[in-house]
Amino acid sequence: MGFVVTNECASSALADIAHAEPFEPRYEPRSDELRNLYREEGQAKRRMDARPGLWIAVAIYLLFSATDLLLIPDVALYTITARFAVGVTALLILEAQLRQGVGTEWIDVTCAGAIIFGYVGWLCPAVMGADKESVSYYMVFGTIFMMSANLFFTFKFSLSIVTSAIILVILYVVNYFVPSTLMYKMVFGAFYISCFTFTSYVNWKLNEERYNVFLNALEAKIQHKEATERGQALLNLSRTDPLTGLENRRAIDEKLRDYWSDWQRSGSSFVAILIDVDFFKRFNDYYGHQEGDRCLILVANALADMIKQYNGSIGRYGGEEFIVLARMEKREQVADIAEAIRSTVENLALPHEQRRDGISLVTVSVGAAFTRPQIGAKLEKIIHEADRALYLAKAGGRNCTWLFDPNDPQSSDESxxxxxxxxxxxxxxxxxxxxxxxxxxxxxxxxxxxxxxxxxxxxxxxxxxxxxxxxxxxxxxxxxxxxxxxxxxxxxxxxxxxxxxxxxxxxxxxxxxxxxxxxxxxxxxxxxxxxxxxxxxxxxxxxxxxxxxxxxxxxxxxxxxxxxxxxxxxxxxxxxxxxxxxxxxxxxxxxxxxxxxxxxxxxxxxxxxxxxxxxxxxxxxxxxxxxxxxxxxxxxxxxxxxxxxxxxxxxxxxxxxxxxxxxxxxxxxxxxx
The missing domain is CATH 3.20.20.450 (EAL domain)
Structure with missing residues (x-):
């Protein structure tokens, strides 16, 4: 399985994997890199779980005040006071840390400290109770704190072990000094060790399982990202002209429909411009197909850069013909963009010695049509009008622009x-x-x-x-x-x-x-x-x-x-x-x-x-x-x-x-x- 190195670079790495050719091997990160990423991603989850986790733990901790009243009533007031003091203090510290944006490690330490001090804060007044036997049995509830450190919170394994080990030591110390038989000490001592071992093992297995879930999720994420990127790449490929990198006719037709819908719905007028490279067949026959392709690429790049100034779109419409779509408010603006297109190509100064019209450079003829109110107007109409204007530009000597005019007999609807x-x-x-x-x-x-x-x-x-x-x-x-x-x-x-x-x-x-x-x-x-x-x-x-x-x-x-x-x-x-x-x-x-x-x-x-x-x-x-x-x-x-x-x-x-x-x-x- 292939994975990325850090959380911040995950998106870019996944994108690189998705864009890689099928024969390119994925980058295989080392085990320590995966562990680092797992810990970094785990920080966000621990941070998110800390607040509800501690609030729920404190609430349960305070509810055990009822058992204090039942089992150690003589010191219950002190234990309950200790419970509230520790619980409220822990919550206040946590909220302050979250508000100040402290590191996740310190939040974990706060929660671990709340577990330890919660037990110690209850235990200190509890052991002063008169009924020592009840205290000795009630002290067994300390294992709950041990289990909380290992199972309730999602600490790092090392922090869980340290926290539960501190609880274990406290239990053993108290167990040693509590007046009881040797059998009691041995039984409960073994019980404490068993709880510590069992909960630590379960915690370790849970961490391993979480790690495996992380690996599977990361692999699924990569596969999904890869499939999405490849799907997008195939879509882009189907909408891109392979030679010039411009949008192809399919993509332009879709964009044309969007422009047309906007015009019909909200009156957002636009211009459609057809561009034809003059005498391109002669150029291709004389200079060769490679130079012909290079000519089209240079023309396409120059026009694409120029069209950006008008927030327009450009595509290759087939052969040596290009199309430009741009939103325009007034018909008078069309002449400017059409002339800019013509002059941009002329200024490239690409040699074309096979022309017979007195010009020795590559030029273009430009035909433009602007949206106008028409009865029964259809989408194809504006392209037909641009095509008629282009024909007249070519018939008029090439290297010129022509704007469709409905009142011109040569380009009007009469034709x-x-x-x-x-x-x-x-x-x-x-x-x-x-x-x-x-x-x-x-x-x-x-x-x-x-x-x-x-x-x-x-x-x-x-x-x-x-x-x-x-x-x-x-x-x-x-x-x-x-x-x-x-x-x-x-x-x-x-x-x-x-x-x-x-x-x-x-x-x-x-x-x-x-x-x-x-x-x-x-x-x-x-x-x-x-x-x-x-x-x-x-x-x-x-x-x-x-x-x-x-x-x-x-x-x-x-x-x-x-x-x-x-x-x-x-x-x-x-x-x-x-x-x-x-x-x-x-x-x-x-x-x-x-x-x-x-x-x-x-x-x-x-x-x-x-x-x-x-x-x-x-x-x-x-x-x-x-x-x-x-x-x-x-x-x-x-x-x-x-x-x-x-x-x-x-x-x-x-x-x-x-x-x-x-x-x-x-x-x-x-x-x-």
Whole structure:
């Protein structure tokens, strides 16, 4: 059995034992250490038992005054007086000691002294009685005091032996001087020895039994403590993220329910903040998983220290995502804590050389949602709102914060309505395509069209693409919509040769999805359309991460003969890397560069971009051509293709079926509703 050394260190030692690994041996204290602990723990019990023990003993001692009146009436007044004097004095001394907090040993001495003086104080006047025979027999009651020392009080064994031995000596002395026969002296002398031996032996056995009970109790205490600590350790383990040491999703969800209950019950508002490490997959792939783990640990530690200032809680919500919960009184305070989170990670200055957004440090995107009165509000609502805010922070360039705003069309409840609408859009014919012509500048012919998606509400109200496309990407609805768009352009225009080439925008989410190239191949086979008739436009943006899945998907699409175009070139930081890695058929220069050509600096910028793309050998398409002046600029720069209102506005497929596929002059069709 394993035990601790002292009473004061028992708790810490038990805790150490409980936290020890199963293969770690317990500390085995020596016998003398256990005895010391037993005595120290026994002091508290002796101290607690002393007061009621002595009070009861004194009460019984005083009740024996009745026998004094019966057996030694001539000296009863003196014995009774002695009884009261000794008893009251002993009680007063004990109470004074307890009040002053004297040591347990002195309290034991007081009780032992009360036994001795109680006997002596009674015996002295008793032996002066006239009836010597009665006194000699009555003196046998002295063995009661001997038994009291050994059995009634819980003295240390040594003190019990000394006290009972003093009583024995007194009995023998009195027995010797009391006039009696030799037989009387021998019989009662043997009786006194027997009482002393018997009570001392019983006392010794009781002390041993108390010691064994102490050992068993201590072992039970250790086992209980060990079981409790291990149970708590298992509970903590089930609620702790093994990598960062933060609370895991289970623990945070429990805490979130507590926060939510407090808000519903007493109006204690709080904020939920989702934190995502920017471009972490690139970091992990380039620096390795060990460095990736180290990065997450450093970020977690820094955020945990910072959140303490706000009395908040932080946990790992999965992967490279963290969550913070903190009580806040005002919505205005949320911006402070969100910015503190962002700047804390940025100030770590952890290198990240694989980003393509002009930043070479590890940063985070932060999305926050604050409690607000809502009809039928549910716990999950605030997390959904924080998640939508995080998505907008990432879409807004990363390394920034975004607070959910119910009045913002991009993050409001309206976007949730749109998300629900997108689930039924295809089945309810709420989604459609319009097509905008793309003209070859040299020939003046329309050699392709771009498919543009449109969405309408159940009541026929149009939903802007700027609103529903981000929602589709965030919810994953873009996967089904993307397949539908490719199938639709094949059946509406390509299968019957109404146009030569149709371009369709694809989301990075589609390219990352396993089996996307296979699904496109199946659509081409089903509709009988050659892959060269289809162009897929990849938007240059922060969401387009150059990992192996995307590059492999693009390679598979090109094997099908599909043309790959780079859309909106120049608006992000990834374009140059994409030009280096992928052989694009066409690069579409963003309209903003053409519209800035009204200044010499803007025109020079467009000229530089065109030269850069042309040196890579790609065809160049400029978007946003709307005026004759802009048309003159593209001719001056010898642009290959153009797109914009100067060429034609987006129109339904029927407009292209009614026309030949080549045009000598730019045209314009009425924009659909």
């Amino acid at each position: 949730e309505n749109i998300a629900a609408l997108l689930k039924i859009a295809i089945g309810q014919d709420l989604v459609s395509l319009v097509y905008q012509p793309i003209q070859n500048v040299a020939s003046g012919r329309v050699e392709a069209v771009e498919a543009l998606m449109r969405l309408k509400m159940l009541d026929g109200t149009s939903v802007p693409p700027s609103l529903f496309i981000p929602v589709a990407e965030r919810t994953g609805a873009v996967l089904a919509l993307g397949r539908w768009a490719i199938r639709t352009v094949c059946t509406e225009l390509l299968a019957d040769d109404h146009v030569r080439v149709v371009s369709v925008n694809v989301s990075p989410i589609q390219l990352k999805t396993p089996g996307f190239a296979t699904s496109v191949a199946a659509i081409l086979t089903e509709t009988g359309v050659a892959g060269s008739r289809l162009a897929l436009e990849i938007t240059e943006g922060l969401e387009m991460e150059m990992h192996s899945d995307v590059l492999r998907c693009i390679s598979d699409l090109k094997l099908l003969g599909i043309r790959i175009w780079l859309d909106d070139f120049g608006t992000g930081f990834a374009g140059l890397s994409w030009l280096r890695l992928i052989d694009f058929d066409t690069v579409k220069v963003d309209r903003s560069f053409l519209h800035d050509c009204g200044t010499p600096r803007g025109k020079a910028m467009l000229q530089d971009i065109i030269a850069l793309v042309r040196n890579r050998g790609h065809k160049i398409l400029v978007e946003g051509v709307e005026t004759d002046e802009q048309m003159a600029v593209v001719r001056e720069f010898d642009i290959d293709k153009i797109q914009g209102f100067h060429v034609g506005r987006p129109a339904p497929a029927a407009s292209f079926r009614a026309r030949p596929i080549t045009y000598k002059r730019p045209f314009s069709v009425v924009k659909s509703a």
